[in-house]
Amino acid sequence: MKSAADLVTDDLLRRYDVAGPRYTSYPTADRFVEAFGPEDYARALEQRRSAAAAFAQPLSLYVHVPFCESLCYYCACNKIITKHHDKASEYLRYLGREVDLHTQRIGLGQSVSQLHLGGGTPTFLNDDELGALMAMLKRNFSFAPGGEYSIEVDPRTIDVGRLDTLARLGFNRLSFGVQDFDPAVQKAVHRVQPAEQVFALVAAARERGFESINVDLIYGLPQQSPESFDRTLAQVVELRPDRIALYAYAHLPERFKPQRRIATVELPSGGAKISMLSRSMHRFMDAGYVYVGMDHFAVPEDALAVAKRQGRLHRNFQGYSTQPDCDLIALGVSSIGRIGATYSQNAKTLEEYYDALDHGQFPTARGLALSRDDLVRRSVIMALMCQGHVQFESVELSYLMDFKSYFAAEIAALQTQAEQGLVVVDEAGIQVTEKGWFFVRAVAMVFDRYLQTDRTRAKFSKII
Template sequence: MLTADTLFRPDLLDKYSAHGPRYTSYPTALQFTEPFDAGHYRRAASAGSGDLSLYFHIPFCDTVCFYCGCNKVATKNRAHARPYLDRLKRELSMQAALFDTTRPVSQLHWGGGTPTFLSHDEMAELMAATRDQFNLLPDDQAENSIEVDPREASARTIRLLRDAGFNRLSLGVQDFDPRVQHAINRIQPREMTETVLDAARDSGFKSVSVDLIYGLPHQSVESFSRTLDAIVELAPDRLSVFGYAHMPSIFKMQRQMDEAALPSPAVRLAILERVIETLTRAGYVYIGMDHFALPGDELAFAQTAGTLQRNFQGYSTRADCDLIGFGASSIGKVGDVYAQNARDLAGYAAAIESGQLAITRGVRLTADDRLRRDVITRLMCGAELRFDTIEKAHGVDFVATFADELERLKPLADDGLVAIGGDAIRILPAGRMLVRNVAMIFDRYLGQQSPQRYSRTI
């Protein structure tokens, strides 16, 4: 098992800390162009086969968390949900017309915003409409997940979600410290989170994940240690521990926080070290980047089996599916096409009301994009990249094609992040936390935009 001793090298983490993509897609969304010919998407949809994955973006939040960089609409007016739900149902019908709907849906995810902003009846209505249009697999064959804000969900809500077909739950927590919660405008006592987590277990959810964030105002090693200890007691199946990305020039709401109260880079690094120590000591398996899972969780099994995947929700256990995005700002990945809906509610509404797909930008992958996506995905998801696997899939000579990249990897090899052999690249334990830096070597677009648009790799 990977431990803090093998994963955490402060000298290397400091040396390689840089701005870079998280590679939930390649090319990343910064390469999406406007306008985008939706005909590419329609042709890819009609030609596809295999499983489908559905993503629904519910953008509404009752209150805004100051750190948040998601596409959201803060409002207390629940009446906004009704017209948005009606448009989602119309979009469901339009998208279903493009696909062979006998294809099984093995993965479904509701994100936001706060999906539970919808009323109980509205959530049941949306899931029923989805079942009417697409072939959702039975509970024991599908991964149906939803992001839940414990401030917005009662035990009754959790039971309703389970009855509707959800079997995985992701809970936003971030930090239990009251001073931190006040600074980020997210008041959420531990008891509130524990009530939802207990309800999920009582209702038969297969897996519960918790999100934490380090690098927020007023956090210290000691304060975050208390949050970690509380989380270990609650024992969620999965954990995502994200480093806060302070980008107030892009996310204006972040200006509401006192920048002087943010922990220094040294303190952030010390908090990260404590995260790794605490979670690995508690028996969690380090999956990659900022993800951890208990040994019995499917994510840990997928890592061991070499079937780990990467998509817009992070690490996944499912094979590469065609992903259909619904709602404002959602992104689909169908065949060799990425396509994103209008980010603003007005643009999304205008398109749907006119009977058109809401796609406003995207990219059609070239052969080089597909090759590099495969390389980057395998690096992000596994400890070894075999050259012959890439060569068979893409008809290239790996060493000749990536001669420049292999040369630029040598300093990382000298520092013990990777081992470069004649037939493979292996990510060494010290490189696991810096895998984004390794993947960035193979990204041909990185020099074409400001690196400040990305979060830091550590």
Template structure:
């Protein structure tokens, strides 16, 4: 994989291809899920997979929705409360769901990944998290090298908490930092001084966590190129193993919390672009490898090694080193992927409890993929990982003639080829180093759903 440190992306190039589009943690994307996909459909796909001769490993996602305070930028499904007794009730239902689903997965299914997301997972007590992990281990077989990751709010943890999480088997942490500037933190209602974050990262290292990720967000209110540069100074000094540099999408019509943000304080489009370009260059200069989309990792990180080896993968949890997995989601709003299907649980805690009380799985919507969906999913995910797309391999697996099947899509790629972002020849398609920032634009060419009505509001590519 070519080095990006010598590449310059002009503002004109970015503006030309900086359209709105999906992030492609799945294809088709979640806004295409339909309520016609119900519990019976989900159970049917579980049964089909359980009876298959070849069963892929499992990736488990558990959604823990509670937070003590509201971050104005947040678009996650969360419940703001200081009543910690609510976690015990939720956990009881969560364990019930796990007990209902686990027997239907079939035997010989090793768990290669577990991720606790939220919300704030550490809203739950250590005893509750221990009960959760014990239940998962009792029902499922975890691989010896399984990745166990947990999202951390630095305001909610101590060194003892992180040490206990390590004792439970967690080996990866992800910290929500966003920005170190006090004015920005005040504008988004998330006050967490640098010293607090530094102590949490240090405690993670002392506890033996193998990988530490830091989330940053650009485009927040009161941010400037200079202020975010100071945040980057500290992030580079703290040297996390991975960094996610997210673009803030201000969609107050969809996310009520964002209505509390003063839109007049958001940086102008020109400044957002300069913040992004400056941040990308700073991280590359600091030695981080650009993994894709908005993710960076140290050269010796597993993600970087997978990128070099051509074995990178992508799913609802982002970029991963693990081979294609079935993803099982537990908890409100959790999304899963079983074979050629997607499934999402209800977003309402009340409905979640009611369905489980009735002995039913809390399925709200989903999708059974057609043969064309499966074909396009392989293409989209290959491109999103900046892997070469080889026509013959696709043709053999899907019994198509690539050039004829995708005649319109290949023609639509011409502007990306002309801009030296993508290379096409008789063998396949390759994302060029200069095009790594624009993989979403390339993947969009193969998305047959984009021309259809959708309730989704996509973010800009950059």
């Protein structure tokens, strides 16, 4: 019996080997403007508080911990490389100030159903610092039972004892950064971590009852080949994490300084990358994983796979989620949040972040207030990305518009994808096919008004 991955030909993979947004938001973060500042963000929070009297929208928290002890050459995240752990205590004090500014606007005890600690390396913080951070958050917010509370983990920074601490603090989901198990690849990207170490940590995490364990992989790194990545895939299947995130490496040394340490001649060819992606899809789905969407796979019993089956997938700045569409308060340097019909991003340097808080201001550096057109297109793009279909009538009722007239050009542009078997367009709506789900970003891009006027896509990662 053929798997769904057999529907994806190398020809289609090559055809859609193009750059495009990941649509963790629409409009995407590159559209944020500096005209949106601290006062606009404060106003959005106050509007949330006013609206909460009639409708208490769920709330998520994201906390960015920027510190890392060593540099991974492929990394494009906002991070600070340091071995001086005293920097963490100062950073935590400023996080506390930022939380205080929020509670002044929205009140204490707002219910939180989702928390994610990202970085950088959140486990750069020691046990006492992580405990202090979680205690501060729990003093100011009410963490709902059964919520998703996750943390990104660098396997090189923790042991079994630290897993006990994370469980005690209330984390129920872990994401391990693996990237590749091959020693030559690890050396080339300056991230050496033996496979045995990861296997031991995952086994210990399972013994401690963590509800979901994710592993991040990257294909397209220096020294990789389809054959070497096959060995990593075999090890990952043996490890059997609940979720797998499979990302394509985007080599943009002109934008990300660490990547200049990677020798371009050591990177696999475009054809080799396509082969790695194709083999990965087949290997994971043959092993029983569900293709959730884009670069995510999950075992059938994982909450993400269940949400996919039941049509309850959502999407936020951390990717696919089972949590309802909700406001996101983002704390820490460079973090991106969403309140109502606004997006905002904090200052990208510690100096600017600290300076704003020293002056009693939100560290908002830029953002966006969404227009009506943004909201309409966001609803369509997120429906495609999460449910794989759009019903014209539901959009028309929500926004009092005629879908086929408003999106006449986009429906015409979908004809090529319909001929390729990626979508079905009829009188009632748009349906992404089983094959089209592998290329859902390309389908969503048709409705992106900003891409229609700006064809410069080099700033985005490849869509497959």
